[in-house]
Amino acid sequence: MAFDTLKTPYGERQKILGGAATYFSLSASYFADVRVVAVVGGDFTAENEAVMNNRGIDTRGIEHAKGKTFHWSGEYGENVNEAKTLNTELNVFENFEPHIPAEYADSDFLFLANIDPILQTRVRDAMQSVKLVGGDTMNYWISGHAQNLEKMLQRVDVLLINDTEAKMLAGDNSLPRAARKVLQRGPRALVIKHGEYGATIFFRDGEFTGGHHPFRAPALPLDEVRDPTGAGDSFAGGFMGYIASQGEVNRRVLKHAMFYGSVMGSFSVERFGTERLQSLTRNEIDERFEVFRELTHLD
Amino acid sequence: MAFDTLKTPYGERQKILGGAATYFSLSASYFADVRVVAVVGGDFTAENEAVMNNRGIDTRGIEHAKGKTFHWSGEYGENVNEAKTLNTELNVFENFEPHIPAEYADSDFLFLANIDPILQTRVRDAMQSVKLVGGDTMNYWISGHAQNLEKMLQRVDVLLINDTEAKMLAGDNSLPRAARKVLQRGPRALVIKHGEYGATIFFRDGEFTGGHHPFRAPALPLDEVRDPTGAGDSFAGGFMGYIASQGEVNRRVLKHAMFYGSVMGSFSVERFGTERLQSLTRNEIDERFEVFRELTHLD
Numbered sequence: 001m002a003f004d005t006l007k008t009p010y011g012e013r014q015k016i017l018g019g020a021a022t023y024f025s026l027s028a029s030y031f032a033d034v035r036v037v038a039v040v041g042g043d044f045t046a047e048n049e050a051v052m053n054n055r056g057i058d059t060r061g062i063e064h065a066k067g068k069t070f071h072w073s074g075e076y077g078e079n080v081n082e083a084k085t086l087n088t089e090l091n092v093f094e095n096f097e098p099h100i101p102a103e104y105a106d107s108d109f110l111f112l113a114n115i116d117p118i119l120q121t122r123v124r125d126a127m128q129s130v131k132l133v134g135g136d137t138m139n140y141w142i143s144g145h146a147q148n149l150e151k152m153l154q155r156v157d158v159l160l161i162n163d164t165e166a167k168m169l170a171g172d173n174s175l176p177r178a179a180r181k182v183l184q185r186g187p188r189a190l191v192i193k194h195g196e197y198g199a200t201i202f203f204r205d206g207e208f209t210g211g212h213h214p215f216r217a218p219a220l221p222l223d224e225v226r227d228p229t230g231a232g233d234s235f236a237g238g239f240m241g242y243i244a245s246q247g248e249v250n251r252r253v254l255k256h257a258m259f260y261g262s263v264m265g266s267f268s269v270e271r272f273g274t275e276r277l278q279s280l281t282r283n284e285i286d287e288r289f290e291v292f293r294e295l296t297h298l299d
Numbered sequence: 300m301a302f303d304t305l306k307t308p309y310g311e312r313q314k315i316l317g318g319a320a321t322y323f324s325l326s327a328s329y330f331a332d333v334r335v336v337a338v339v340g341g342d343f344t345a346e347n348e349a350v351m352n353n354r355g356i357d358t359r360g361i362e363h364a365k366g367k368t369f370h371w372s373g374e375y376g377e378n379v380n381e382a383k384t385l386n387t388e389l390n391v392f393e394n395f396e397p398h399i400p401a402e403y404a405d406s407d408f409l410f411l412a413n414i415d416p417i418l419q420t421r422v423r424d425a426m427q428s429v430k431l432v433g434g435d436t437m438n439y440w441i442s443g444h445a446q447n448l449e450k451m452l453q454r455v456d457v458l459l460i461n462d463t464e465a466k467m468l469a470g471d472n473s474l475p476r477a478a479r480k481v482l483q484r485g486p487r488a489l490v491i492k493h494g495e496y497g498a499t500i501f502f503r504d505g506e507f508t509g510g511h512h513p514f515r516a517p518a519l520p521l522d523e524v525r526d527p528t529g530a531g532d533s534f535a536g537g538f539m540g541y542i543a544s545q546g547e548v549n550r551r552v553l554k555h556a557m558f559y560g561s562v563m564g565s566f567s568v569e570r571f572g573t574e575r576l577q578s579l580t581r582n583e584i585d586e587r588f589e590v591f592r593e594l595t596h597l598d
Contacts, residue, residue: 078472173377175495176520196474197496200520213593218515221475221499255597294512296595298558299551 001038001062002093004273007075010226016273017048019070020113020136023230026277027237027264028111029055030285032244035104037061037123041068041092051278060101065092080225080269081195098123105129109244111236114138117145117152124155132249134158134240135187136232142168153186158254160191160236176202176214189254191239191261193232195219201258208251215251217258218295220266220288227272231265234277238264263288300337300361301392303572306374309525315572316347318369319412319435322529325576326536326563327410328354329584331543334403336360336422340367340391350577359400364391379524379568380494397422404428408543410535413437416444416451423454431548433457433539434486435531441467452485457553459490459535475501475513488553490538490560492531494518500557507550514550516557517594519565519587526571530564533576537563562587 002019070093135156170178179202188207239261301318434455469477478501487506538560
């Protein structure tokens, strides 16, 4: 969890509630019960935590440490796909050691947000009963912590990364070829996020029943992307949340999850920070799901 | 029509048959009768023309001028979306004045490939009986021939351009906003091609019946793009050819045409030059259409 100070062509905000765990949890909360593990500092207020509790999110896994909450500052230009980081203050995040509350032990689904792959692997190993593990990573870990990341890849079922990360991770500029290479290293499915062009899921041969081909969900052509921060984590929240809401995990469910992920990403970027994700209704989500269907489906 | 000398990560070719009219015509020939208007030089052989005639294309509109055929040289790096032009010899194309054979006068559909917008407008005005006009353009005309291009925009029904061209034409970095601005200047629909991410069609309000939303067709995630040359023109050929094969032009037909355009683009780039487009069967096209459907459609 984090505070974000950011500037986009539509305005700027100081230290608003952000962070992968926040976006993910709020997004997933429209589909399933969510339990969050994170660390915050003394500047994290009861009001901040109430944002999560108001959505029914179990926050017993939030550690309140001495010091300040992680603080990211950045700005977006006209190309909203590229954030320019101005400053990163790790603060309490620097020595974060995730601690899983005993009450979380029976969780069926686990999402490992972007963090040191050593910690991701440790958390995953501590959650023996989970049925499906999703995970994220980023360039920093791909280029500088390859061996640790390799172990993490063997412990996730679905990896969610973007185009640049996929190409870097595989060392291949062809996305489908990169996908196949990554799938050989552990994950049973790979979601590659293309920003405003949507996202594609690639399946490892023989994993998850139903169909052989990859599947692509569109992104909504939005006139105004006010704040792209958290779009990927909101996608992951919709994706994992929808999966968790279903009885079993097969390709049909994963394809629908791709659509719900895109739907949640499209809501997130409409307003600054987590504002839009705090006030949605399931009806709005289902209506937008139909818009996504119209956007791609032939009669 | 042109000769292309090109190099890609998969090999190189000297002076192979190319050009927008060639790719478009071959692609469209799988859906409808095609009549081509173009200029070639003395180096254009009977064998070159036979490639078109073998696909049933009416080549009476090909003018054989004194001099050499247009010759483009270029190369593609690992990023196949970007061609690096090494040399362009306009040759007979420099003073090309399209002449429409009398036998072509009853054509129902017209596609204006990328050329001086003055010539595009002139050809369009000469074809009074057409039901639907498609058109292409490029950065060179957008930045340097704006007034002439504006007149051409008022005379096309569907404009097909890529992301960069759309943003430049509208002076807007948001694709949906750029689309709306372009649609206010003439075309009833705008197809924006996203390369490996597919293409989106935007409709002007009230134009073509059936549905309000834009529509996105995917591109096929291909392991090996051997030669991206002509992908856009092959898309346009499949798009216009499919439309021409249908009884009427509505949004349903245009959406299917988006898929057929993507299908033909995906075939084109599998081999060098027009090789793949010369030897397809309608059955292969329909099979790939189903792959595209699986790639995007939920059960």
